Amino acid sequence: MNDANLQRLGLAVIETEAAAVKALASRIDARFVQACEFMLQCAGRIVVLGMGKSGHIGGKIAATLASTGSPAFFVHPGEASHGDLGMITPGDVVLALSNSGETEEILTILPLIKRLNVPLISLTGNPQSTLARAANVNIDVSVEQEACPLGLAPTSSTTALLAMGDAIAVALLDVRGFTAEDFARSHPGGRLGRRLLLLIEDVMHRGDEIPRVHEQAPLTAALVEMSKKGLGMTTVVDARGRLAGVFTDGDLRRIFDRAVDVHNTKIDDVMTRNCKTARPDMLAAEALQLMEQHRINALPVTDGDGNLVGAFNMHDLLRAGVV
Secondary structure (H helix, E strand, O other): OOHHHHHHHHHHHHHHHHHHHHHHHHHOOHHHHHHHHHHHOOOOOEEEEEOHHHHHHHHHHHHHHHHOOOOEEEEOHHHHOOOHHHHOOOOOEEEEEEOOOOOHHHHHHHHHHHHHOOOEEEEEOOOOOHHHHHOOEEEEOOOOOOOOOOOOOOOHHHHHHHHHHHHHHHHHHHHHOOOHHHHHHOOOOOHHHHHHHOEHHHOOEOHHHOOEEEOOOEHHHHHHHHHHHOOOEEEEEOOOOEEEEEEEHHHHHHHHHOOOOOOOOEHHHOOEOOOOOEOOOOEHHHHHHHHHHHOOOEEEEEOOOOEEEEEEEHHHHHHOOOO
8 A cells, every 4th residue: 555545545535425415416406495495494493313324414414403593403313212202392393314214213213203293304315215205305315336445334425415414504594594693693602703793892902001192292102102002003082082093003104204203293293083993892803804904903992972992903803813
């Protein structure tokens, strides 16, 4: 066995599984639509069943459905025969996964599922199997061959099953009008949750931490304030505490090009007026987009009356996991 053979075998698996997924395109048909409609009309939850490798895929499909606006959970068919079947209630929809369509543990509980009179959707590799014929709607997820050279280990079949589960979940997501903010609310601890739910008021510097000088202050005082507060800029306020402008590292470089006398210049002569600002209730991701668009490294934060209430820079967003 050499490197070339390992690469050849790995490539063969990818190509075989890619072909299996591509073949599913023709099966996004009326049966697929009917299955989605059953789930959209579900007043309860989508209960996913599967044994072995199909069970592992079923767990992932249930998790994807639940995190994209379709309440779902996974039930092990073997445990269902010993009490867990009570987790299925009227108003639910059952999604059963089986490549053969003859999985004994699922067939055992089929009569009980029928007695509950809940819609049964099956994803099988054999449209003529017992499970497929018993279902209200069956989606064919059969594959031409497994990627395993022995033709035994579930490889292409589980990949196709997972892809069809994703197709269902995403179709339901879009029809339900599920948004990125909805997704973030179910993932508050993740990076996406931080990006979409974090507000500027959660990351901004307040009070004495805000770099701030009066508009009549000398430029040297502004430079000291910038160095002391470490945000790469200082805000400039008027007598009422309203934001009058900002002075940034970039402004400092530009005044050196103009040979400005830093000892005899007031800050209001060199500051940037009508600067970009953020609001405390602005999403951090929205502020990041504004900063990237205008190539700004720091922003002052003002309230609805133009009063300075905070400041932050790109490093604050980075520490918060927004960048």
